[in-house]
Amino acid sequence: MTDNGADLPWLVIRQDDNGNRYRVGRYATQGEAQKVADKLDTHGHKQLYWVERAGARARP
Numbered sequence: 374m375t376d377n378g379a380d381l382p383w384l385v386i387r388q389d390d391n392g393n394r395y396r397v398g399r400y401a402t403q404g405e406a407q408k409v410a411d412k413l414d415t416h417g418h419k420q421l422y423w424v425e426r427a428g429a430r431a432r433p
Contacts (some may be wrong), residue, residue, distance in 0.1 A: 382427045384411045390419040397422070 381399035383406035388394045397413065400406035403424060410422040 380425060384425050384427055385413070385422055387413070388423075399427070428433045 381401055383400045383403050385397040385400070385406050386394055387397050398406075398409060400409065403426075406424040407433075410424050413422045
């Protein structure tokens with residue numbers, strides 16, 4: 374994983390049950406990021422995962 378936003382514009386974000394948000398990773402395509410978010414979401418924890426484009430307004 375690299376932090377070069379031009380090459381990896383799609384983010385997977387995690388929000389825990391206390392409302393804290395963290396960037397899980399950056400990905401080249403929305404589909405790749407969504408696969409990661411979906412896989413993490415199946416673990417059954419209280420965390421919420423979603424995909425957003427870098428620079429986009431954060432999800433509430």
